[in-house]
Amino acid sequence: MFKFGDIIVAIAVIAIVLLIIVPIPTFLMDILLTINISLSLIILIIAMYIKEPLQFSIFPSLLLITTLFRLSLNISSTRLILGNANAGSVIEAFGNFVIGSNTIVGILIYLIIMVIQFMVITKGAERVAEVSARFTLDAMPGKQMAIDADLNSGLISEAEAKERRKKIQREADFYGAMDGASKFVKGDAIAGIIITIINITAGFIIGILQKGMDLSEAAKVYTNLTVGDGLVSQIPALLISTATGIIVTRAASESNLGNDMTRQLFSQPRALYIASGVLFLLAFTGLPALPNIMLSLLLAFMGYNLDRTIKETEKEEEAIYQDNEAEEMRKPENVMSLLQVDPIELEFGYGILPLVDVNQGGDLLDRLVMIRRQCALDLGIVVPIIRLRDNIQLKPNEYVIKIKGTDVASGEIVFDNYLAMNPGTAEGDLEGIKTVEPAFGLPAVWINESQREKAEMMGYTVVDPPSIIATHLTEVIKAHAAELxxxxxxxxxxxxxxxxxxxxxxxxxxxxxxxxxxxxxxxxxxxxxxxxxxxxxxxxxxxxxxxxxxxxxxxxxxxxxxLSRSITKRFINGKKAKVITLGQELEQTIMDSVQQTDYGSYISIDPNITQVIARNLMKEIQKFMSMGEQPLILTSPSVRMYFRRIAEGVSPGIVVLSYNEIDPSVEVQSIGMVNI
Structure with a gap:
């Protein structure tokens, strides 16, 4: 059956449409009406037993199909009622059962059912579906940010984050579909009322004019059939409307609706005791004493049993927890977790916690997500999960950055203050706490909120504490990208x-x-x-x-x-490059000092010559920096990597390029040369 499910469903939908056109005999009508009631009952029970709405994600489409099926049966039954004054045993049995010997009472009961269906359940389900869809869509950005925060802090993996994002999208699609599908339920209720009016009015006319019935006979026949037909269609509609309301009001849970209701409704012994006492007092106020006293005793007994069960469960859970904890401590594999070293850690004092806590307005977690994206675009690497930990051994506003368990950088912020840095163009001095910017080592001043606008007008660069930590962390990651x-x-x-x-x-x-x-x-x-x-x-x-x-x-x-184009763009601004070059004698000396081995090549040069090279290089770098330029060394391709090893000891991080790494469109200007 499941193998050909798609074919069966397609045929069923086509058959439902044909019911509107093709007349059907009364025995087939009885079968289809029974199927309709059974299907509605199954849908209601499934809605009660699911743990979350997405487990019944086909419900919006199923709601459309069942509504179309019910309306098709309404049209077919109307054809039988008006044409034959006989619509089958099911409709006749429902009509006789409700109306009995009193037609007016039966009609009133039917009208009450219609009012309940239309005014209470249908309108309520429609409104809840609309609100659920709106709030689900509004909550999507927050849920996405929460997933990114959990991923960034290492609580979930990339696969789990992808699955959660997919689930959020499915929830939005589901509640959006439910918002539209709920309109089918409302339209079905209205159509039921109209069909009932048509059946009674047209039945009277046809029964008297065409079939020769008197007024009382026509009233009895067509009223019974109309009420029976209305009940046969409205009871399944009522069941499905109730299922709609259950699904759209259902929150995600670890259990089904029945278990949740019994567990949560009878989870507080104190509530049962209070209700028992109130019922006992009501027995002496003139209300019937027997039912009040019986219910009072029943609730008191339930409260007593529940209270005893809760205490026994707590003792058992405590004993199990202690046994499990002792057993876990004895397991040798638990030591393995202590060997795990996180690639990147950010430890901070308790004063920085508000910057991390989203509930307190902190956005540091969001900034960490942006750092990982920035590094992926800038360096082409996927930065590992950045672990965040509070450390009471640190100062309240201090933070430490670790790479593979070792401290590599640290800093300290002043909470509720801003860091003002002079980019070289600011005029005047600021009053505040003098400090050093942790990422680049620039002189800076901590200022309060009232001085921020003034500092910016004077030309200072003003940043907030989260930006300081994020920038520092970004620079540390770039500096240690090779290790990561x-x-x-x-x-x-x-x-x-x-x-x-x-x-x-x-x-x-x-x-x-x-x-x-x-x-x-x-x-x-x-x-x-x-x-x-x-x-x-x-x-x-x-x-x-x-x-x-x-x-x-x-x-x-x-x-x-x-990669010459990307290297040129990365280290050279514009179409002109001011560089430091190497003398021909120095390059020849380096080439003569290269030693080749089976494991690669290395440079073996006299230490005295190395000191001379380092001294001359430092002079050129200082001259370069006095001009406000970033030092850039240009060498021939054959000596670049060897000279870079020498230059790294003089000025860590200095850029050494070869002629082949510079785009031909760049004009090179040598303003210094290193010789020996």
Whole structure:
């Protein structure tokens, strides 16, 4: 049956439409009406037993189909009532059962059912569906941010975050569909009222004029059939309307509606005791004593049993918890969790907690999400989850950044203050707490809110504490990007590339280079702040030159030359570049000092010469910086990586480029030269 479910449903929908047109015999009408009642009952029971609305996600479509089915049966039954004065045993039985010997009472009962259906359940379900859809859509951005915060803090994985986002989208789609589908229920109730009026009015006319009945006979026949037909259609409609109300008011739970109601309604013994006492007092106020006293005793007995059960359950749970805790402590594998080292940690004192707590208006978690996105765009790496921890051993407003469990940077903020920094163009001094900006080591001043506008008008750059921490963390991540990129992360980058460039990946890995060799090339690039986002160019270069050499340093130079445009854009502003070059004698000395081994190449140069190079280089750098320029060293391709090792000891982070790494459109101007 399930195998051909799509075909069966398609045929059923077509058959429902045909019911509107094709006349059907009374015995088939009895079968279809019974199916309609059974289907409505099944839908109501399912609505009561689901734990959350998305478990019954087809309900909006099912609501349309059942409404169409019910209306088709209404049309067919109306044809039988008006044409034959006989609509089958089911309709006749319902009419006789409700009306009995008193037609007026039967009609009034039917009208009450119609009013309940239309005015109470239908309108209520419609309103709840509308409000639920509106609030679900309004809550989507907040839920998305909460998922990003949980992902960023390490509480969930990427797969779990993706699943949660998908669920949020499905919820929005479901409640939006329910908002529209609830209109079907309302329209069905209105149609039922109109059909009832038509059946009675037209029945009287047809019975008297066409079938020769007298007034009393026509009233009895057509009233019984109309009421019976109305009940047969309105009872399933009432069941489905109730199911609609249950679904749209159902909150996510770990259990079904019945269990939740019994557990939550009878979860407080004190409430049962109070209700018991009130009923006992009401027995002596003139109300019937017997039912009040019986209910009072019953509620008191239930409260006593519930109170005793709760106390016994608490004792059992406490004993189980203590046993489980002791058992967990004895397990040797629990020590393994202590060996886990987080790639990045941000520890902070209790004074910084408000910046992290979303409920207190803190947005630091959102900023961490932006840091990870920024690093992905800027460096081409996926930054691992940044762990946030409060540390009572730190000062209240102090924070520490750790890379693989080791402190690499720290800072301290002044809460409810702003940090003002002079970019070099500000005029005048500010009153405040003098300090040093933690990310770049610039002199700065802590100022209060009242001075902020004044500082900005004077030309100072003013930032708030969350921005200070976020900027500092971003710079630390960039400085240690090579350490954060492990082999597992490289494998993820390659797997991502393989989805769109499978031939390229298959050519390089593992035929030409191993994962470890590719990892070394990528870390070499990151150490010099070169983005690895263009993995296609990197892998194509490795495919071309990996067959010639396996030396990661030499392969890195080839890759750098292939990335010349992005390197030029990254380190050179505009179309002119002011650089420091190397003298010919120095370059020749470096080349003569290169030693080749089976494990790669290295430079072996006289320490005295190295000191002379370092001293002359420092002079040129200082001259460069006195001009307000960022130092940039330009060398020939063959000596770049060796001279960079010397320059790194003089000025960490200095940019050393080769001629082949600069775009031909850039005009190079040498304003200094390093010689020996």
């Amino acid at each position: 990129l492990g082999r597992q992360e490289v494998q993820k980058l390659i797997d991502n590339l393989k989805e769109t460039y499978p031939a390229l990946v298959d050519e390089v890995l593992p035929k030409i280079l191993s994962l470890g060799e590719i990892h070394k090339v990528l870390t070499n690039l990151l150490k010099e702040n070169v983005s690895i986002r263009d993995m296609v160019t990197i892998m194509e270069t490795l495919a071309d030159y990996g067959v010639l050499t396996k030396d990661p340093d030499i392969l890195t130079e080839y890759v750098r030359q292939a």
